[in-house]
Amino acid sequence: MACGISARRGGGVAEQSRDRSSAGDPVRTLELLWRVSDASPREPKRQRGPKQRSSVDAVVAAAIEIADREGIGALTMRAVATELGSTPMAIYTYVPGKAELIDLMLDAVYREMSRADLTELPWRDRVATIAAENRAVLIHHPWVAYLPTTRPPLGPGVVAKYEHELRAFDGLGLEDLDMDAALTFVLGFVTSVARIAIDTERAAADSAISDHQWWERAAPLLAQVFDVERYPLAARVGAVAGRAHDSAYSADHAYEFGLARVLDGLAHLIENR
Template sequence: MAQPKERSGAGDPVRTLELLWRLPAASGAARGPKQRSSVEAVVAAAIEIADGKGIDALTMRAVATALGMTPMATYTYVPGKAELIDLMLDTVYARMDRADLTGLPWRDRVALVAGENRAMLARHPWVASLPTTRPPLGPGLAAKYDHELRAFEGLGLDDVAMDAALTFVLGFVTSVSRLAIDTDHAAADSAMSDRQWWERAAPVLAQVFDEQQYPLAARVGTAAGTAHDAAYSADHAYEFGLALVLDGLARRIDDPRTDC
């Protein structure tokens, strides 16, 4: 199986943490000539490139060009692409909207957290493609994690279960967001909407697809296609799936001994 080219936590952990928290050791401002840019400017340019063209288009040279600098100059601020990606992720996390969860029922709190992440992934689709098993442990992630855990506070879950519940919710949101992103990419790459694609394929499918041999697939697929005007609807998948996620969490919250 092909592995993603990029992931979080791929750079030197000490250097990355120094940059994320803007420790003095991460800055070379006290040495050499006056700097023309900043870590923040490099990160902002990188995010703009990834938002517009995808993470594969992100290179140190592309960032340098966007800032009117030489490629070597960008290394004055960030040691490499791996560290830059962690800085980008943490900046995106820091900028996320965070609703006031105070006093809300837990289902509403969890739904808001899910919605915040879905909106973030819609604005920054490249984030959904990055494995984050070694997340950028910067101030943006710390604020995000602390805020999101509040959705599960006071429900009788122990700390490990709270973390697992949040991971479960965010995993669902990322999965459905990828469906929406892939749908958009397919339409852009083919220059056809889903309806146009299926209309083009319909004559051939009519010849090869035997509804008698695959009756359930024919019935359900037709019903879903008619309902969504496509093979899938990311919006429907999100609303349907979120309800199931909340019901599953309710079972665990109502009885922490439940093996689910």
């Protein structure tokens, strides 16, 4: 099942090993994802006394805020409690642990993502649209681009996303397995390019200088050691790309160029039927 997908830093070894989808108990996770009435733990029953200040949705929203701001490695139940002005034990009454929380976060992000009407679009425009929708999600929630999802959380958001994206390939004469594979192909490309873009932005932030400034500082020494006659192609092509992008890499150019090649490859599969 092709669902797309996201990043992190910090946290202990035990927590980092669970920074992936479906690392928790599958039954408890599905109960939470679909808000099954007998899920345990779940939202406490209403009792006399002060009104409950949180909910599963509030916990998930706070967790997404932390991951967006600091990376998923910074996500702990204590951090979520602090974000909500609560205690870790109170958070555990809504979500049993970080593994289940990550699945709820991913499903919530997918539930809220944009889904354009694909009905009247040619197939290339449909595929380009779902690619753009996924790219937007990864830009807004960078941690999603690094989160392993070989076992996707099958919540309402993930299922709705999958149903929507399959419509880009519906009615083209593809077998069901090819539809799933084509979607995986497209989303894999989008995620790959998004990761490079995210890493480029982080490198600039960590170094406190832009790519242009970095190359300016490196250029004098590089001019001394780089043998143009020995590496003529690298010198020529690298210079052209550097002038075009004002850097070694342009995420936007890589995305547009790569998407066109992805569509051309799918055309061979689709239009030859």
